Amino acid sequence: MATDPQVLFCVVLTLLLPLRLHTTLSPIQEKLRQPFGSIRLNAAWNVLCVTLSVLACRRWGIEMWQRGLRGMVALAGREVLRTVCSLPYIRGIVRREVAKELKAIEVSIHGNGDPTAVLELPKQGLPREEILRRIQLASAAEAAEYVGVGKKWAGIYHSPVGELVDLQNKVWGIYNCSNTLYEGVFPSVRKYEAELISWAVRLLNGARSTCGLLTSGGTESVMLAALCYRELGRSRGIATPRILAANTCHPCIVKACHYFGITLTKIPVDESTGFALRARRVRRHLTGDVVCIYASAPTFPHGVVDCIEDLGKLAERWGIGLHVDNCLGGVLLSYMDKQGLTEHQAWDFRVPGVSSISVDLHKYGNTSKGVSVIAFRDPALRRLTYVPVTDGCEGLYVTPTMQGARGGAVIAQAWATMLFFGDAGYAKFAARIHRAHKLYQDAIDAIPGLHVLCKCHACIVPVGSSKYNIYSVASLLEEKGWNLATGQLPPCLTICIGERHDEIINEFTADLRAAVDFLDATPSYKPSGAAAVYGAMPTTPTAVLEEVVRSYVDMRMSIKQAES
């Protein structure tokens, strides 16, 4: 974070300030003393210096207080690390290590290059059969390995088979050529969009006046929420608004704050709070510039639903917004709740302080990617996100979200999918996911040396270990073809439960047992792949990590031809 060295600097400055002011300004004081020469001037002088330093202390003291002792120690540690890493000798080592890491990433993406790479358009178009042949060749392995089977979980929460897929494909075809910008030409798409919003709002127990927008995904939904609170803050005269979130928040709120010039304060949550954001922790960060608290239902790393009823009371008392990120748990939590399967505080519009909720339909809603809803309790909040353009040569222009032209196919398809399942379908689905979630927790707790990290409320099972390096476990599972997420703070491995995870639980536990047995026999094992990167993270300076991550995006967006 860019402010870190600044804070350290401030601390030192706060201590030195009175002294500094005295010495730099004393010539002036001398000059003043000559004509006036009174003791009163001396007293006034001291009061001025102390006042200035108290003001500074107040500003920076709050910052220190918010970080807490641990935060300050961590900050100091990072500063020391940064200084050490800037020594020329160390810098050389770091540079070589980074280059090695980047090479490994490049190989994992591009291998030895792509023999079928096409760097520029061919002079003549290709025949239809040839294109389909190429696509079939390229996608065959992916479809078999990834989709819906669970082992290679890829953020696909349902298994796209049978009648559902047939319906989705048909609808997609019908709307292959549509544009939401022209609702006069495509009134049916406008209707689907409005109905999807209405269904989501009902699911979240919204009132009649509760409203929303259909977006391209959770990230865009959260962006629009952040934007509305920034505008709300500005309307109240807050020039640099702040959002408070737990450090378990999804990265999309970090992006949102970065894009919109909002300050984000991440509040650490840990074992002592069950990895949930609690009102107690948030209260001491409530300064005058806070416009919104951001909570999750549930969090992506741990599947924990934050204490949203308590946070709602806090938000109401302070007159600020409370955004609930229900992107991951959208639809699923609602249908678990209807069947009495939830064991956490309410998270939706039944909680009076909740002012907006983001809910992804393209996760547990079973729709194809590209569909999410941002719901607002108060229509006035929604209107803060609109950007009407009235002075352009185009005439009057406004779109409901961040996007301009959008295809209608994904919207129509989502509409068809949700209608196809209805309440009964989703209820069955939620019960199945809930059962699998419990099964996985029991299976992990039965393996000595591994444990479920905390009370997880839905869909995610975070696995920790007091005995093994959990990244080594993840790396061994990766070798067996499992594609699992890992997290940090604390180190953990996470399983996101998809529709058919219950079918593969035996295979999973067998591989997991084999992994820990292997580690018992081979304590010197070093993790490889993504797991190794995670293992090295705590000791790697932020600037180096950012460099690696930026290069990763560059590599992903490039094509490498095979050498002939």
Ligand SMILES: *Cc1c(COP(=O)(O)O)cnc(C)c1O
């Ligand atoms: C998936 C997710 C998001 C972001 O959604 P995208 O659809 O990937 O843009 C935000 N928050 C949580 C908790 C999520 O799980």
Ligand SMILES: *[C@@H]1O[C@H](CO)[C@@H](O)[C@H](O)[C@H]1NC(C)=O
């Ligand atoms: C694709 O869209 C066009 C134009 O709307 C339509 O005529 C055609 O039938 C659609 N394709 C399919 C497969 O439905």
Ligand SMILES: *[C@@H]1O[C@H](CO)[C@@H](O)[C@H](O)[C@H]1NC(C)=O
């Ligand atoms: C999602 O799709 C699968 C079939 O592909 C179905 O079994 C499951 O119940 C669906 N989920 C919902 C929410 O209905």
